[in-house]
Amino acid sequence: MAQTAKTRAENEQLQDGDIVVLDLRELAEYKDSGPGVRILSDTGASRVVLFTFKARQTLKEHTTSSQILVQTLRGSITFTAHEKSVRARTGVLIELEARVPHSILAHTNAVVLVTMTPSPAHHTLEHEVFEKLTPLVVRAPETQDL
Secondary structure (H helix, E strand, C coil): CEEEHHHHHHCCCECCCCEEECCHHHHCCCCCCCCEEEEEEECCCCEEEEEEECCCCEEEEECECCEEEEEEEECEEEEEECCEEEEEECCCEEEECCCCCEEEEECCCEEEEEEEECCCCCECCHHHHHCCCCCCECECCCCCCC
């Protein structure tokens, strides 16, 4: 059964086999006060987060206990880690190991999709960025057959 994020309120948790369709164009919201942040999914195995940046906005240096994949879906950013910077435009994918300090600077309006594996046990921006956010998708805990 296909479900969109809008129908999630009807179903607290999804079950194995459910299909979820998220329209990232619809979910991307720019903010004047700083980067927009939406937790799309947090299943324990991974956390998927959609970031939106207006030109010149930044995500300050931070670390996470998760390995990350950073996908630039729109615009142009500079991703910095270990004092090395990479200019990433639409279509670029960056992989980074866990516990490496990193930051993002947007050169243009940008949309960035970050996948953290596994879901972070520790994130230095947890309180500041993620704590008050509710994931759009949460999987029900697995049950074992007796």
